[in-house]
Amino acid sequence: MPKTDRLNGCLDQIELEFVEREATPRLLMKLSIQLHLAGLSLSNTVSFLEVFGVQRARSTVHNWVHKADLQPQDGRQPDHVAVDETVIQLDNERYWLYAAVDPDTNELLHTKLEPVRTNALAHAFFAELREKHDVDDAVFLVDGAAPLKDACQRHGLDFRYEPHGNRNSVERVFREVKRRTSSFSNCFSNAERETADDWLQSFAFAWNQLI
Secondary structure: OHHHHHHHHHHHHOOOOOOOOOOOHHHHHHHHHHHHHOOOOOHHHHHHHHHOOOOHHHHHHHHHHHHHHOOOOOOOOHHHHHHHHEEEEEEOEEEEEEEEEEEOEEEEEEEEEEEEOHHHHHHHHHHHHHOOOOOOOOOEEEEEOOOHHHHHOOOOEEEOOOHHHHHHHHHHHHHHHHHHHHHHHHOOOOOOHHHHHHHHHHHHHHHHHHH
16 A cells, blocks of 8 residues: 555544644644654654644643543454563653554554563553453464463463564664654653553554554
8 A cells, every 4th residue: 555545644643632622623623633643753853834824832742642642442352472672762761662563564553661671560561452452372483581472371362472583573663763752752751651651552553553
């Protein structure tokens, strides 16, 4: 599918029920949300709007992304799921990002940002993943992280230790997430963990549309 078609489909899926007044044309709002999630900084997104004679603050665009409440589409049925966890730096705080990726499509299935790394949080992440997608018959690809293997065992899921191979897909996603949070740290300046978690789910939505 051409990327232009995927972009149009992505715009169609961005709902703007939160808009109370038509201060900005809806198409420009959707384009701004998509462009920022696709990699454009808030400053450059604001500059994009100025081309059309629309003056908006960076915080306004950030609020559009947050309020749109975008998430990866539910109901997937992958054969394999690559799962990993990594540290994300937000301002001066360190958080653990859990992510599940379909290695056949590189689509993000689910993400969750947590303040610490524990078996209980890994178990909760897998529970949410199972609620969103039909993954009970999938083979889970994990590295040597004990919490991930423990969560697979507690949920009765088939898993395989695979430090490389198909797990490279989730590593590529993590590299992009870290690049985005590092390059566009203004997204997270003084933000609460819940706000950053929402943004990362929105990023996952856009990632799936454009890969």
